[in-house]
Amino acid sequence: MSESGSVSSSSQGSAQVKVTLPDGSERQYPAGTTLHDVAKSIGAGLARAALAARVNGQMKDMAAPLTTDATVNFVTPKNEEGVDVIRHTTAHLMAMAVQKLYPGTQVTIGPVIDNGFYYDFLFPAGVKVNEADFPKIEAEMQAIVKSDFPVARAVVTRDEAIKTFTEIKEHFKVEIIRDLPQGVEISVYKMGGWFDLCVGPHVPSTGKLGAFKLTSVAGAYWRGDEKNAQLTRIYGTAWGDKAQLDAYLTRLEEAKKRDHRVLGKQLELFSFHKEAPAHPFFHRKGYALFNSLMRFMRRSNDAFGFNEVGTPLVMNVELWHKSGHYDNYRDNMYFTQVDENEAAVKPMNCPGHCLIYANDRHSYRELPLRLSEFGRVHRHERSGVTHGLMRVRSFTQDDAHVFCTPDQIGEEIHRILDQIDKAYKGLGFAEYKVELSTRPEKSIGSDAVWNVAEAALQNALEKRGQAYKLNPGDGAFYGPKIDFHLVDSIGRTWQCGTVQLDFSMPARFDLEYVGSDDKMHTPVMIHRAVLGSIERFLGIFIEHYAGHFPVWAAPVQxxxxxxxxxxxxxxxxxxxxxxxxxxxxxxxxxxxxxxxxxxxxxxxxxxxxxxxxxxxxxxxxxxxxxxxxxxxxxxxxxxxxxxxxxxxxxxxxx
Known part of the structure; x- marks a missing residue:
């Protein structure tokens, strides 16, 4: 039912726009009415609470005018999206405070991350900022909040933006602007006398902020490249109100007590050494725990019909050209020479499983073929991103690959979902979240096969009554996927398991089977990981139990x-x-x-x-x-x- 908005037009003949609200109701407003005025016409409470709005699927500032009919959904501090807007603006707030306190500091980027934000700075020579400086920075941030500066967006031309940021010696911003595609809209956000290059959206004014805390400082490199300038990264968290902030800080303190790096040393589980950076050394007790997890997964694989195999650690580089890894992943690979031929240390197990499949002739009657491997893989991670067991350069993957016919996809996916559910619950993780990612814009394979694959994944989830988040267009180019995020004992989520359909690799390796029509067909390949990296899962396991392992897993019972x-x-x-x-x-x-x-x-x-x-x-x-x-x-x-x-x-x- 259409309702009339309280914002009246200056004349009866002015253009009108129709606004559809989440409850399905419709309202008419003069074209050019801002989102703030729309919220105000609905209620004073909404006008005070609204931070931004999703307009026809796109996030907009409250000052944005409506020029066409639109579906509008306001976001507030009670929404996840609203909290993200708060965090985004708080990153700007921190940058403004830092530049006021440390003149000559250059800003780079400041994105929203899980539970917070960060901003990377290049401080003047001789200036070093650490956690002892946080109270001073936070006090300046609170002063800016108290000033309640409006946060205003301005669209500028490329030349104007380059000129402006060059004049204030923000060289990183100039580089970002020069790298933007021609024709893209460039916007700047201003608050008080400070401004920054940003897409937005942001809260209407700095007075909407306040529930924040700076949490840590770390080193970083411009654009993640060790050859570039070394920066200082300041992390922070921000929430909709002080109660949410305090609850998070309590969880953060609990997380520190559970840090697997600290417990790993205390419990004599593992260590790291400069002779092999980011490669864990497992001690007697740590390896006992590691092997308990391996035996748990071996038993699970046996129960669900997987056959364990083993593939070489080092294989000829031609294999990685064929699989596509060389073109897309070589910067993360290690290479060596074998008999004067270039070889690679495997970063993944799937190409080896394709070679095993290709070794024999297969009939549709033999499928599905389920292969599993606890394969040791090596991936070169930059030193700045390695982190205890959570991000290492060598680890054991609990990989499995299913080769099946298209009409077997549904049954195999259901079987894998059953295995993952039983494994997580058996390991003491009662809750996990699921995400389904579908066909991206750039992909391979026919529409028919993609439709079958996506329907199989979706039907398998819905048949189990499994709640899931749909991520349209976020699938891999070679097939849709399901990702599993474990929820640990203090409410943190960890991405672990995955189920991915692959139409690319079987074709790359010319894999075939004889169908019921006596013709050759290409099988579908399903990638499956339950724990993912055993090492990373071990870190999660340690923190989940805070080192108080269930008796079956304890290295010493x-x-x-x-x-x-x-x-x-x-x-x-x-x-x-x-x-x-x-x-x-x-x-x-x-x-x-x-x-x-x-x-x-x-x-x-x-x-x-x-x-x-x-x-x-x-x-x-x-x-x-x-x-x-x-x-x-x-x-x-x-x-x-x-x-x-x-x-x-x-x-x-x-």
Whole structure:
């Protein structure tokens, strides 16, 4: 039903635009009416709360005029998009404050990222900014907020923009402008006497901001290239209100306590060394945990019909030309010489699986063929982006590839979704988010095959009742995909699993099968990863559990502790019995006080401490103490083994 807006035209003959709101209602306004005036006509509360609006699918400032009929959806601090607008403007706010405090500083880029924003700066020679400077910068930011400067957009010509930014010696901005395609609209946002090159949108005025905090500082390179200028990157977070900010900062503090790099050292799991930058060295306990995850996935793969294979680490470079990796990925690859021929250390496992498939003749009756591999891959990551186990240069991929006919896609996708769901829940991740990405503008394959593939993915998700986010046009050029984002125990999300349909690689490798019509056909290839990088997942696993691993996965499940030297021999007997029963056990028979040994076991987050004193030695029992300080009644060694087996369930001895 059409409604009349409260903004009246100056004359009855002026042009009108129709505005359709999210509830389906329609309103008429004079052409040129701003989004702010539209919000004001709906209600004073909306006018105060609205930060920007999505107009016909595009984000616009509140000062933007409406010149054509439009569907309008206002965003506020309660919307995810509204918070992103707040973060975007807060990045500008920080840059304005920094340039006021440190004259001569050049700004580069300042995007919105998950939970916040950053801005890269080139400070004058001799000026170094660190976290100790944050209170001063934040105080200046709050002063700008209090001034409530309007944030105004101005469209300028390329020549005007270059001239303006050259005059104020913003050389990075000039470079950005020169690199923009001809004909693209160039806009500048102003607040107070400060301005920046930006597409927008931004909040109406600086008074809409305030719930922010600067969080860290790091080094960066202009455009990510180590040959370019070294910059200072300041990170921050911003939210719709102080309560949201405080809740996030609490989560951030909790995340610091769970940092896998700190726990990795404390729990004696892994280390890094300058002799192999960004390549983890797994210690005894870390490798035990690593192998538990591997065995978990091997069992899962067996249950879902995958056949494990192995492919070489180094293969002739011609393979990577054929697969397309050389053209699209060579900057991230390592190369070597083998028998005077150029070879590459594999960055991915899929080409090797294609060679295995191509080794034999296949009939449609044999398909699907499911191959899995825990393949070691190497990818050259810049030193500035490597991060503990989360971003390394060598890692183990829990890869699998399914070769199937087009009409088998749906069933195979459903099988993989089932495997991923069971694996995540079995590993203690009750919640995950799913995204479906469809055909991009540039792609290969026929419309018919893409339609079948996208429908198969969508139907598989909907058949399971799985909620998902649709990302139109974000699929790979070779096929649509589903991505899985784990939600950890403190609410963070981590992209891990993926299911990708591939119409490109089978064709590149001339893969075929004999169809029911006795003609040769090209199979569809499905890429599947559940954990992704085992190393990265291990980092997530450590932080999810804060090092308090479930008993089945714990590198050391129990630690035998004697009260005094009198029980040393009995403690060693208990240790031997547990080890023989398959328990991952250690013994601490040092001549130290019991309290000291228990505290050390607690720091190592050992699930069970088995205390043996005179009483236990006389009765042939142990007193089992949980890492949180609670005790089980004294029980026999055999009973404890049964207890731990029961706790592990079908994951015992993984």
């Amino acid at each position: 129990a630690r035998v502790v004697n009260v005094s030297e009198d029980q040393r021999e009995y403690a060693e007997k208990v240790y031997a019995e547990l080890k023989a029963a398959g328990v991952r056990v250690e013994i601490d028979a040092r001549r130290e006080k019991l309290g000291y040994k228990i505290r050390e076991a607690q720091l190592l987050k050992t699930p069970y401490m088995l205390v043996v004193g005179d009483k236990e030695q006389q009765t042939g029992e142990v007193t089992a103490r949980f890492h949180d300080g609670k005790n089980l009644p004294a029980i026999s060694v055999a009973a404890f083994v049964e207890h731990i087996k029961s706790e592990c369930g079908d994951l015992w001895q993984l």
